[in-house]
Amino acid sequence: MLISYRWLARHVDLEGLDAHRVAELLTLHTAEVEGVEPFAPALSEVVVGHVLERVQHPDADKLGVCRVDVGAHAGGTEPLQIVCGAPNVAAGQKVAVARIGSVLPGDFKIKKSKIRGVESVGMICSVRELGLGDDHDGIWVLDADAPVAAPVGTPVAAALEVDDWVIEIDNKSLTHRPDLWGHRGIAREIAALTGRALRPLDTALPTPSGAATVQVDVQHPGCSRYVAVAIDGVRATESPRWLRMLLLAVGQRPIDLLVDTSNFVMLDIGQPNHLFDRRALGGRPIVVRGARAGETMATLDGVERALTTDDMLICAGDEPVALAGVMGGAGSKVAEGTTELLLEVACFDPSVVRRTAARVGLRTDSSTRFEKHLDPLLPLTAAGHVVQVLRSIQPDVTVAGPVVEGGTWTDPTRTIDVRPQRVRHLLGTPVDDERIASIFESLDLAVERRTPDTWRVTVPARRATKDLTIEEDLVEEVGRVLGYDTIVSTPMLAPVAPAPRDRRRELVRLLADRLSGTGRFHEALTYSFVDESLVSALGLGALPYAIAVNPVAEGMARIRRSVAPSLIGKLETNLAQRSEVRLFEIGKGTRPEQLDERGQPHEVHRLALVLARANASGSPSPSATLGELQTLLTDALGRTGAGAVDFVAAPVVTPDDHAWAHPRRRMAIQVGGSSVGLVGALDPRAAARLCDGADVAVAEVCLDALLELGLTPPSYRPIPRFPGVKVDVALATPGDRPAREVMDLIEKAGKGLVASTELFDVYRGEGLGDGRKSLAWHVVLQAADRTLTEKDQNTFLDRLERMATQAGAELRRQ
């Protein structure tokens, strides 16, 4: 909301408070100020000039050559010669002159020039050139509506007394303050904060001079009060300069006296109002009713609007003339020459107005105010104010008949019990009773000290609708007027106790540290929404998803079930930059098929990893990344101490949250024998579509499952006292024999002496026979109680050879 400093001064004496000080007071005590700007700075650039003479340009029909007295100027005191093309310029006028060097809106700098051979020293300005409106039909004649007393050469802003500052207040910070949506409300704050008096405002309705009658029939509960006043003798002339300037200062375009007065009163005291052409109503009653299904109406902006039964209408008879609280109807415009008006000032229900405004997408000055829950006492004040403003400009305006009212309303004035001790207690500051009482009184909150400990405070209607309803609201009033800077920072007193241990966070930290450290993964964060095309490329489209009903973009409605797909979606752009990408993310997935009793979907906590290598020429073996990812998972998950990490075959299931995984190259990740997730190569079809066939391994780990296993510090094993013996063995087996079985064979042959086995080569090819493979292992034999000899080694090899032969394998002696 824009506030004019000059406008504020109509309501409170601002002596000694400049616009910046006013803004500071508001910032610290009332609401958020977004900026303070001078109004139309061009008005201080241009000066009053007196047109002494206008003669025809010798060489151009439409141009005149003027001699303009601007008093003393850089070149002396001689009148300036200015070439001007405006049809309305004439000798004797007072005009706005931009001299050489002046800068007008649009960074337009005035320079000396020659126009068709005639020298021109300056410019006579139009309203538009000064940034004050659209009028560019001619120059701005300053004394058109009133003489200009200031001498020539005076800056126009000062001469016309229209210099002003504009204070912008953040609307959100006024959400709870219906009383601050007009200048008088802001002025009331300044008055309370500086101990000044608010100037009186005469809003009494004059006695009706006639007996014009209007019928008002309020049928809708959303209209608690409808005030109708018939007004006669009004002419839609141009508004006086002071009114136009104030409206311009707060960003409103002056139209004519009727529209301008209506807007002025709204911006002055915060009450929207509407002027109807009484003749157009044709004697029909004003009916406030709900819209009927399928009904339509054209609003003032010319748009035909489809209505719903939630909307409230103002009708003449049955014909809609306004969308209540939002905008007038196209047909309700006051026709030229009308002198008979009907003034509507009403109190509409905030929810009804809010819903309609939101649905039709029309957030108007009017709807914004009604939403805040306006004071039902205000309509009568506003009606009087409209009439008084009109009469101050056109003295023969009269009230044509008695005020007609409709609707049922109650005075919201209320009392709140407040304990001064609680005020001190919640603010944490020793403000005394007298100061508290004086703050209340400065805000028109009457105090009745029923007991020393409990006071009864009466809240005036304008603040009682929604804003001040409980004791804590009054605590805030004391705190903000007092100034929060007076409260001394105080440490809290609390039992000294550590926060409880948080195992989930410990687990997440441990994994993230290990993966970003040893694992050399980058931690990424990605959206909780997953792209439609990604979901379908990964074969995850048939699963149930919660969706955003109003997504930020089409195709971004689905809320992810797990985290790995989002990371897979980030591979392509990253692989365009580098040949290897390692990403992990710890995040959440939403499972709408599991709703709790309150309808909340189950949330899963996941760790996802991707390890990808671009498909370079001479590409590595197709599952190189898968093995690496297993190594890194073994390391990181092993650190949890929850048990040995192992990988076992994982069959495809339907529906499958792991559909991104290769149908065969996929394994369940086990920790201490419990399954905690899945690791696999990215399905080659998905890899082809999403990342140019890169070699990608993906894993997703369920943190909840991991957490259930507990975090255990590693258990100590004594360092062996006797050296071990390293033996390399190669075993040829049928091609489909799992490595696990071969490993078991080695361990059995060792009879408890096998300390470790490590597969270092898999060979298929010549010399092995059809479909056979050879697995080569580093084996360490070790005993706890003695140094092993060559004899032990030979015993192991002999035994292994025998057992291998029995198992259809063959120990290959070098």
Next chain:
Amino acid sequence: MDIEAHERTVRSRIAEATDADALRAIEREYLEKGGVVADLLASIPTLPPTERKAAGQGANALKRAVTEALESRRAALDGAQLEAELAAPDFDPTIPARPLDAGSLHPITQAARRLEEIFSSMGYHVLDGPEVELDHYNFEALNIPKDHPARDMQDTFFVSASGDRSDTSGALVMRTHTSPVQVRAMERLEPPFRAIAPGRVFRQETTDATHEHTFHQMEGLVVGDGISVAHLIGTMKTFLREVFERDLDVRLRPGYFPFVEPGFELDARCPFCESGCRVCKQSRWIELCPCGLVHPNVLRAGGIDPERYSGFAFGLGLSRLVMLRYGLDDIRHLMGADVRFLEQF
């Protein structure tokens, strides 16, 4: 040749030797089997008995002298060689070290960890809340009933669990702030307690360099006996001192949030300048976080008697802190998962 002549000769030969091989040759010639000293000793029995003693002593003296001279010449030569090696110009200090392709933790994680450490050290619980949240916790329980204008402050994503785009029940939303954790915390914990809740939040708005539909916040909540605005100010000052590693002035201004009463905006003295800069828009204050005393309706919604306990709450913009801290010019990097961004942290 007498002993002295031998000694002179060998000493000068040793002094002239320039490498280990030459010294070794001399050693062999004089000291080893069949060498000069051995010959001298072998010749003793042929001498007259009166000369034998002196000859023996002479041979031994020669042996000693040669040994010592060899040793010292060897040491000198080794030293010279070491000097030469140390002085060799074959080292280029400008050869670049090979970069390590290391991993990284996301800056949001790093910031959240720092804040968690600060608050945990002061006895705060670290809590978590769901991202798909019930309207009850996101709005109703926070004193934001249906049709409240404050709902406009938060451009809300509405969620359908059944995946139905025409679902307008509005019962589920993507949480618009971390504040829903307030009432969840009250339901779970017995006062007095202190808690923080970092996490992602969602606003239905178009993204650009300064707007993102998904960003991070951290909620703070303290409920206890006699908690006041003075405690809120004290807590925020302590916390800021830890984050910025110096004392920063703070100020409270009135701010409206339906779930606090009184409600504030907390500003801190700009930590980046002394006299106005781009970050503080020349005001020397930076808006840091909305906060306030917990509204009695919110305490009640969490099952806490507002006459018995009071509390304060604050909401820190984690994404904003990270942007300030690193001078990020585009918020979209945070959720972009671009390694060129991530590897910088």
